[in-house]
Amino acid sequence: MLSKSIEAALNKQIRIEAESSQAYLAMAIWAEVKGLEGISNFMYSQSDEEREHMLKLVKFINERGGHAHVSALKAPSVTFSSYKAMFEKLLEHEIFVSESINELVHISLQEKDYATHNFLQWYVSEQIEEEAMARTILDKVKMIGDDKGGLYLFDRDIQQLTVSS
Ligand code: OFO
Numbered sequence: 396m397l398s399k400s401i402e403a404a405l406n407k408q409i410r411i412e413a414e415s416s417q418a419y420l421a422m423a424i425w426a427e428v429k430g431l432e433g434i435s436n437f438m439y440s441q442s443d444e445e446r447e448h449m450l451k452l453v454k455f456i457n458e459r460g461g462h463a464h465v466s467a468l469k470a471p472s473v474t475f476s477s478y479k480a481m482f483e484k485l486l487e488h489e490i491f492v493s494e495s496i497n498e499l500v501h502i503s504l505q506e507k508d509y510a511t512h513n514f515l516q517w518y519v520s521e522q523i524e525e526e527a528m529a530r531t532i533l534d535k536v537k538m539i540g541d542d543k544g545g546l547y548l549f550d551r552d553i554q555q556l557t558v559s560s
Contacts, residue, residue, distance in 0.1 A: 416445035418471035
């Protein structure tokens with residue numbers, strides 16, 4: 396059985412994962428409108444993954460006798476000054492999510508809720524992967540600079556980058 400405070404903290408994380416999904420959907424749409432098809436497809440699948448992360452939390456809360464909540468979401472940014480700015484925002488967001496997961500892990504230990512602690516380890520690993528991926532992408536973007544040919548190849552190749560969900 397989940398304690399009320401753990402249930403509330405997990406529900407907060409549901410909102411954060413849902414907001415991540417919306418933020419990445421907005422990025423996918425922006426990239427699509429700009430004709431960056433590969434980047435757009437990549438962001439659509441990142442958005443889907445964030446929804447999976449949200450659903451995993453929903454199931455966990457309900458299975459442990461809690462009640463998962465769907466709440467109002469903060470509107471994401473829908474335009475970006477450049478695709479580099481968009482990926483900077485992606486890394487910034489992943490760092491924010493990692494901090495939120497770390498805080499959850501901390502609460503679960505404080506309350507000696509080892510089942511929740513164990514469940515959260517999947518999110519800890521996922522965040523390591525996603526932050527690393529966002530950094531790799533940004534390194535490539537910086538290398539490309541204003542080279543149009545480089546952007547063309549990057550847009551084609553980014554579709555091969557995936558993060559396991
Ligand atoms: Fe939910 O995985 Fe990153 O944000």
